[in-house]
Amino acid sequence: MRNKIITLLLVISAVAHAQTDRTEALILSENNGWEYEVKAGINIGGASPIPLPVEIRKVESYSPKFNGTIEGVVTKWLGAEKKWGISAGLKFEEKGMITGAQVKAYGMEIISEGSRVSGLWTGHVKTNYNSTMLTIPVMANYKLGRLWKVRAGLFASLKLDGDFTGSVSDGYLREKTPVGQKIAFTNGNSATYDFGSHLCHMQWGAQMGGTWRAFNHFTVNADLTWGFNDIFESNFKTISFKLIPIYLNLGFGYRF
Template structure:
């Protein structure tokens, strides 16, 4: 979090210095309120062979709301940044085989036990993580269109990553371990989600009126959702989302 605030403070100090030296023209700044809905998943790059079939998928309630400021260097080129709150999540149900995980099983007498190993059966996962995001982007304007691309930095402020496994079995410790039948068991990895995420973003927006715009922005995380030391998921997951939304210009 300290690093994120350091970057924000640096950007403001740079702008203030540029104003003082006459490098930046205040009339070339554009400020927006941005809003949208994030659609996507925390998923691996490529479907691993442990996932045999995706049975269902649905997005979680994942809105995005923020503030953006852009500076026009010319009629076509601009540079922008801002800050926004992003929720990113999903609900997915799949059939897996030898899926590495860590589950909690409750016995008939109420006692709980944990098993780490390779599970085969049905897996159901729900996630919804909230981030404070700082995008930095370059824009190119053509008529009523603006194309943007750059990087983003995000700090986790709330996390949810939980689910259950059922109708299968787990091999304790690995694929050759003791076989334990699993009727139903749960997992909760919210505390294991990395506090910091970064990645690239790219998109396009069309001006609909003097102040309104509508567009799409794709975001691809480059840092795994969980640290490499975490063994609850057998492969790296990355935030991969598309934001459907728009913007409203605050001042002329």
């Protein structure tokens, strides 16, 4: 028993010493104006038209998925007071959603019996969107006291992988024009579509957020990102309106 107690005390002493070393390193880094952080979180949101077009009559379901993120951030604090700072990050993230909607005269290209047919769809649409992104945010930061900081800036994302697939059911397709040949899908029949090859390789937009220092090393973070460009390439015209990526990232971080 005595040996176990001694071992436990040695472990506690080692942990305390390591924590002290990390805290001293953090203070030294802050005094030099540098801050290093690793963040993890989830993206909640989706790709949405702004405003909602008349073609979408009713949104029946929405699932934000579990869109995980991990990010490394370096911040350089400026001036004697170190209230203002500039940060740059490298983020690996997922963005996606699953939606169901009732639409009318909605631009569509379906796969039916091995053939692709384009036209205007009226009925139910289910969409599954997912993108894996490598993102670089560049932000201006401002400290609100010792525990809070806020930030705003821009981000650029490179698509590493992505899918935009789904199905249509309980409706009909008018080929090419609103009065074109009618192809109906009823009694449980459906057709699929796949627009993944038309996803844009680059996204960019604005980001703003804040951080609360819960403990000396641990932080709680929230950031809103709003894309400036469509998730699809500019030459993709099947969907007639832009889908803008809008996400709220919630998570925690560790300051070194």
